[in-house]
Amino acid sequence: MLARVRDWLDERFGWDELIAPLRKKTVPVHRYSHWYFLGGITLFLFLIQVGTGILLLLYYRPSANEAFESVQYIMTRVEFGWLVRSIHSWAGNLMILTAFAHMFSVLFLRAYRKPRELTWVSGMLLLFLALGFGFSGYLLPWNTLAFFAIKVGTEVAGQVPLIGKWLVVFLRGGEEVTGATLTRFFGFHVALLPGITTLLIALHLALVQRFGISVPRSLEAQWLRPSARRHQAGMVFPFHVPNAEGAPRKGLVHRW
């Protein structure tokens, strides 16, 4: 059945050719470590956020009069509403955590070096967008904590020289944090940020796909010296727990 669908697609627009680059990937086995999972975990959590976010949109109402009540409604009346909202909240926090861990692992291993500069830059932009998600989402429950957190948070933006004042008015949709701010942040949170983020993730993944996974410098150097001593050069990160064989292998072509 699946094969027939694939054949059909292949006959029309060369499906196999299209996905050929996706079917072959070099996975470094030199130091098979958890640090390489962080990007994927972040992506997974992002997808969780998209799913639970869409579910929350079914019941959430972004107006000053109804926002708080609708969140209470989700938590108390809607079946499994508490679960969906809690997953959204926790996965959001975890996503920030894994995104930062991912960023630091790339930073310390200098995985950003040529030719992967654009991957790094797009990743940093994604990190800022993730923070934007966190900030805009924080207001949406419209409780006291949310209100004052956003009041203080937007005041920080006011300290930017020259455009600070304008920036605060832009963020708040007025001089003060009001229902206008809520509507605005809701728009950022569910339309503007997801749109930009999705595009950037596509770019980020395409770049990772194109360049493959970075190999740490010290290993690269080892591989270039055939007579090199086969033990670990101690580096900052726990990437360098020796693997079973001790000796680095050059990578494994993984097919599926």
Place this chain on the structure above:
Amino acid sequence: MCPKDSAAQVPREVAQSPVRRRFAEFLLGGGLLASAISFLYPILRYLVPPAQPDLGTDSVVAGRVGDLRRNSGKVFRFGNRPGILVLTENGDYKAMSGVCTHLNCTVQYRPDLRQVWCACHNGFYDLNGRNVAGPPPRPLELYEVHVRGEEIVVDRRRGA
């Protein structure tokens, strides 16, 4: 990708015990299926709207102190229905349902008569919500009013 392909590649001798193999597949498939159900079931239940589609609003900010002059009234949103808030000449707040009990028109305050009036069929209610003249068959539901700081909060008794 395709399980048939990979199965075909395994030499016959390797798949020695078809029973054992089938059992392992059953365990694996059953586990995956159970996981999938445990994810999908809450989502499906979530998608079913609760019996009470109303937000069930029991309390709402009807306005701010200073919004109203004495002997005037305003209509506010209470959940998905209107309510009416009146500041009497004595400075008391009164709040009641804004939906006329006759044919569900939205009522308004008549400062000249000091009564709540429905414009549709000339129905009158006093400031305690009692239907005093015209077609309305029942009184308006009366709400409790609290002034909390600058905000005028209107409460509906639960279960009402």
